[in-house]
Amino acid sequence: MYNLVAPCLFGLEKTVAYELKKIGAEDIKITDGRVHFKGDDIMIVKSNICLRTAQRVLIQLGQFKASTFEELFQGIKSINYSKYIKKDYKFTIAKAKSVKSKLTSIPTIQSIAKKAMAERLKLLFDTDILPETSNIEIPFNILLQNDIANLYIDTSGASLHKRGYRELTVEAPIRETIAAFMVEATPWNISRPFYDITCGSGTIPIEAALIGLNIQAGINREFLGEKLPFIDKKIWNTMRSHYISQEKDEDFVIKAYDKDKNAIEIAKNNAKIAGVENHINFEVKDVKDLNIQESNGFIISNPPYGVRIGEEKEIEQLYSYMKKLFKTLDNFSYYIITSDEEIGDKIGIPFQKNRKIYNGRIKTHFYQYLAPKKKI
Numbered sequence: 001m002y003n004l005v006a007p008c009l010f011g012l013e014k015t016v017a018y019e020l021k022k023i024g025a026e027d028i029k030i031t032d033g034r035v036h037f038k039g040d041d042i043m044i045v046k047s048n049i050c051l052r053t054a055q056r057v058l059i060q061l062g063q064f065k066a067s068t069f070e071e072l073f074q075g076i077k078s079i080n081y082s083k084y085i086k087k088d089y090k091f092t093i094a095k096a097k098s099v100k101s102k103l104t105s106i107p108t109i110q111s112i113a114k115k116a117m118a119e120r121l122k123l124l125f126d127t128d129i130l131p132e133t134s135n136i137e138i139p140f141n142i143l144l145q146n147d148i149a150n151l152y153i154d155t156s157g158a159s160l161h162k163r164g165y166r167e168l169t170v171e172a173p174i175r176e177t178i179a180a181f182m183v184e185a186t187p188w189n190i191s192r193p194f195y196d197i198t199c200g201s202g203t204i205p206i207e208a209a210l211i212g213l214n215i216q217a218g219i220n221r222e223f224l225g226e227k228l229p230f231i232d233k234k235i236w237n238t239m240r241s242h243y244i245s246q247e248k249d250e251d252f253v254i255k256a257y258d259k260d261k262n263a264i265e266i267a268k269n270n271a272k273i274a275g276v277e278n279h280i281n282f283e284v285k286d287v288k289d290l291n292i293q294e295s296n297g298f299i300i301s302n303p304p305y306g307v308r309i310g311e312e313k314e315i316e317q318l319y320s321y322m323k324k325l326f327k328t329l330d331n332f333s334y335y336i337i338t339s340d341e342e343i344g345d346k347i348g349i350p351f352q353k354n355r356k357i358y359n360g361r362i363k364t365h366f367y368q369y370l371a372p373k374k375k376i
Helices: 013-022 039-052 070-077 106-125 175-184 203-212 233-245 261-274 312-327 343-347
Strands: 001-007 024-029 034-041 058-065 089-099 136-144 148-154 195-197 254-258 280-284 296-302 333-338 353-359 362-369
Touching: 001 039, 013 024, 013 034, 013 039, 013 175, 013 333, 034 039, 034 058, 039 233, 058 070, 070 106, 070 148, 089 106, 106 333, 175 203, 175 333, 175 353, 195 203, 203 254, 203 296, 254 261, 261 280, 312 343, 333 343, 343 362
Parallel strands: 089 136, 195 254, 195 296, 254 280, 296 333
Antiparallel strands: 001 034, 001 058, 024 034, 058 148, 136 148, 333 362, 353 362
């Protein structure tokens, strides 16, 4: 069993933990921006393929105090690497990060960690020289936070938000992990109307369609873990085949609008790459021109906001159009992400919940209003 960590954006931890529980992870624990869990090779593969809201999946090799470079050296040297490295393997300190710690020089942290690891491996293999002649390379990551060092092996490679379908995008797109979180936070199902009225490059409706069809987030991409020699390569193929067999053939159409013609063309292309183009109706249309006749539906959107895109006057006008539209809708639920803390009043929705989500360094709010159940 490995000690595993799934880093995520601040605010998404509970959703990541829920996703991990669904796929059978054990001993799940939440900390700020990270979800810790235990699992075997199969769990590493499943979590990479299935997690929609995590950033990556890391194997945690050790944790220790490191307020000095000597403590860093001794801590790295004390870790047992025999499961992961053979005598001729190449190894690198691929990434290092220091947060609120005394040790801040990233090149020095990487250099000392590499030397300490080499010393440990020389003892392990009873040699004075590590040949590093193999084509196999094991990349290690170090995180120093509050003077506590953590050593990891990354099994994901590119961040898990990179599903592979977003070849082109518009200015300031929403990240795929946040879009998936927004959909998973709602009780929406494919029998209910779904509208994204400011869809941009289509990330929210595409993520919703993937969820509706039970297409796993990472099913069409590659992972660094596929090159790690200590994880059986057959597991990757077996689990991919399993999850493809679980995909659903459902009949539903999500409706997505944006006034920007270029954005809609990009969204259509992205949906086609994702394999969900038959389940999303993209249309060039401004919010002020929308006429929605369905009832008991969902508006799930990421409208542009001042710090991210345009002029304040244009944003205020958009809010007025949204307010006018929402007054005409019959028993709709609203899920909106924005940095505007007064959006409820501006669009006329009495939001019941508000969850802070950090999109990089931008603090946003995920506002939620669930319509009451209609009596039949």
